Amino acid sequence: MTAGPARPNLQLDAKGQLRHCLTLEGLPRELLIQILDQSAGFLGVARQAVKKVPLCRGKTVANLFFETSTRTRTTFELAAKRLSADVLTLNIAASSTTKGETLLDTLRNLEAMHVDMFVVRHAESGAAHFIAQHAAPGVSVINAGDGRHAHPTQGLLDMFTIRRHKGDFAPLRVAIVGDILHSRVARSQLAALKTLGVAEVRLVAPRTLLPADPESLGARVCHDLREGVRDADVIIMLRLQRERMRGALLPSEHEYFQLFGLTEERLATAKPDAIVMHPGPINRGVEMDSQVADGPRSVILEQVSNGIAVRMAVMALCLGSQHPEQVKVKGER
């Protein structure tokens, strides 16, 4: 539009604090670092005898999963419980919407129950933005994955994991391998890696699994796995959905593994201390073989543990941004 009004950043409040967490795009570097720092503080909670902090006591968090998920839903649930919030998990894929209720009606009904935060997963890109735009003023929205668009807490937990192993982001070469086209995880990782200023991001995939104009995401494209992982510090493998074979995107899992599957032998060209990541769940023998998945360089299970701490940090920040007095106690263990 020639004279469109400037769009305010929906995710930040007037003071620049996190109000919603919808995408990592457009979040300033300092805020990302702040979230990572606070996540480190929350890591200790899991090792306490009483795995709880009272930061969000009295708050109600509703998990709205319009798309099925086990891992993400569970870690959000645990994160909220460890913050002492009350948690409501709704498996909406199987309830209201099948009765014809619109997304907005579902939202309004839950708002009427005075929920403070929605954690939303939805099959369509932009769903979390839509909910945030229509949520009541005091309600926060955390995007737990919307279509192909974003999965910001996964992106953050990956950054957190990378930082714990590598320290500084600046010199890192990161390879993201697999189905970039359909991956909200890859988009969130790319946004964060760009903001955190890594040396290079490579996207490794056949043309059919890359979106149009992939370089516009700020990455180098590469169709050869060996070349893609050469001298890499971090290798992120993406999950390949079985249905991709049907859409004429790939001939077979066999050929995919032959070309893009990660093996110890292919990993040899990466840096000796390279780490291997995967958002899970892994298809063993498709994205990587078991030797790599269970090998010394794999940090896959650590990602899961880190996920709880990162989600606690994001939830506490979002809920805290409405209650400045709580920000002060955020550092406590």
Next chain:
Amino acid sequence: MPDSPRISIRHGRLIDPATGVDGLRDLHLAGGRVLAVGAAPAGFAPDQVLDARGQVVCPGFVDLCARLREPGEEHKGTIASETAAAAAAGITSLCCPPDTAPIIDTPAVAQLITRTADRAGWARVVPAGALTQGLAGEQLSEMAALRPAGCAVMSQADRPILNTLVLRRALEYAATFGLTVFLRPEDPQLRAQGCAHEGRVATRLGLPGIPEAAETVALARDLALAEQTGARVHLRGLSCARSLEMIADAHCRGLAVTADVSAHQLILTEDDLEGFNSQCHLYPPLRTRADRDALRDAVRAGLINAVCSDHQPHEADAKLAPFPSTAPGMAALETLLPLMLRLVAAGVLDLPAALARLTCGPAAILGLPLGSLAVGQPADVCVFDPEAQWQIGPDTWRSRGHNTPFRGERLTGRVSWTLLGGRIVHALRS
């Protein structure tokens, strides 16, 4: 239209692209037609004089694509509500695509529409007849029967014929009767579940993309069949630069195809989807700035000789969902003139050329004697203030559809009077 008053429109800048008139001329109307341009005939005593000082007087606009939603989707709009909006926008004739419910594939539906429009009296409505029965792309419609019922052209709306043989036969059959066929080139398999231009923005937002080839592949087929059959084909709603090269190429080979573009495609681009703005969920999708600029060039050069509104009013709920689930389209009758004037202000083309794309250009494609103010022509007139600024609001918006991305923007160019067959159907309250 029987007892139209005698009206003189005085002191305005008369622009009639069809006759090349552009200057301060009075316009005199009687009996529903243009009586004289310039000096009034001796003894002419008008019943009413409109003072058009500082205003532009031009033929009422002819819109090649406006959905009125009746019959079938009256919760989105009715023939009366949308033609009233057209009158307020200076549009006096509009062609509605056949994808109503029921579909315009029988004379009865066509007549229902034209009679309802006549009774409402706001604008002339030309129903496009369905090219195939039920728009299913399988069996030919009864075109010879549809034409006398008011269907000046045949169309597949936005439902492309998959079977190329059926399309060939449909074009041949239409050509038998000299009927123009409107086609919007799109390969539905290449479009798949796409909802945005396959490019930089869709990549970042993770929106399923519609590649340029969804248009160009279908266009190549449609052009080849137009050449093969000799049918008169009009290509609706082009969106990519490459399509324009293909049309220019076809013209070079002597093919008499015509093409149009929706006004918003000349203003907006893929960047306007930012923030998942569902008001910019449109088909064909908003494409790149380079595409938009090429479309502008084509409109200036006359490769595209009609600009239409592609009006698609929706109820509010239709846009209240995550972007991919929202209904595509915008309510666009009332922004048609302001958007064209933006192009004039941006130096894309001069005012007479811009008005030609809204009047004689589309009228020629419809093959109807409209869009001109030559003596004896129907007195369909638009008088507008090219400087007046306004914003979309409850007092300025007539369409039942409030789905527009231009809300909140300053629009320039406001219609003061619209005359249909010599009768004033819209007068701006000042």
